[in-house]
Amino acid sequence: MKTQSVALLRRWKVTRRSASIVLLAAFALLILLALAFNSSWSRGLYYLTGEESIVERVKGVGALTLIWLTQRPPQIDAFAPMPHIDVNPYGVNTFLQLEAEEENVRRQLEMLHAAGFGWIRQEFPWEDIEIHGKGDFEDRRTVPPKSAWLKYARIVDLAEENGIQILARLDNPPAWSRAAGDAAGTLAPPDNFDDFGDFVAAVAGRYCGRI
Structure with missing residues (x-):
């Protein structure tokens, strides 16, 4: 019973974290939509994404934000495994x-x-x-x-x-x-x-x- 409770608690934490990320991303998109119609902010979004239309600029920043929120931190340990070290790169x-x-x-x-x-x-x-x-x-x-x-x-x-x-x-x-x-x-x-x-x-x- 205790094991099942721990598993349910962990699953609830993961679900809550995922929901929080989605809500945060949606909130960020709403802010971006509001700012996108401001000329100075619109230019900033253009330089950040390279997109011409306002909608695509907002989508681009939203994608970058989602990546930033969900990506795993890099392994920087002294002995972290490195992939493909046995492949000749030249x-x-x-x-x-x-x-x-x-x-x-x-x-x-x-x-x-x-x-x-x-x-x-x-x-x-x-x-x-x-x-x-x-x-x-x-x-x-x-x-x-x-x-x-x-x-x-x-x-x-x-x-x-x-x-x-x-x-x-x-x-x-x-x-x-x-x-x-x-x-x-x-x-x-x-x-x-x-x-x-x-x-x-x-x-x-x-x-x-x-x-």
């Missing part, structure tokens, strides 16, 4: 797909590993992989034709050999994905975003667990 942008020779790719990744980099953000341009049409992953820009995946498989393999993780950047829609081709620019979005989704699925299916 990375670099690479464009290894532009290298024609495998030895150049290998040398660059070896140098990055020696310099202490743990990951790379590497481009996987859509236009360079699904080149000539949907579902067509053959590169016929050279003779003889070859798989468009070859250079990217090489990058993934060599990165793994050097203990470097890959953050793949999928971009640059091919011309065939737009009825107007490259008339609006080579970076214009595709007409059908499902085509891009299928490309992403193809990359994920091929390199799942490796990038």
Whole structure:
């Protein structure tokens, strides 16, 4: 019986505290609404939130107030645990797909590993992989034709050999994905975003667990 009473008391305290926070936030919003129509206060809210309309300024300050009331204080103890300390934080942008020779790719990744980099953000341009049409992953820009995946498989393999993780950047829609081709620019979005989704699925299916 005593245990149940203690549990009910704790639950009541938590509920009362939550209700107090909500009421305090609502009261603060009412004050803000009253002050928002004062020109000097309105300018202050603009500089604080960056919002143009009065309603959005009030909403912004209300959100900031709610965060301030409910956020947990930071752990500042001398031996407080720190997350992700076992993750190498150093990375670099690479464009290894532009290298024609495998030895150049290998040398660059070896140098990055020696310099202490743990990951790379590497481009996987859509236009360079699904080149000539949907579902067509053959590169016929050279003779003889070859798989468009070859250079990217090489990058993934060599990165793994050097203990470097890959953050793949999928971009640059091919011309065939737009009825107007490259008339609006080579970076214009595709007409059908499902085509891009299928490309992403193809990359994920091929390199799942490796990038």
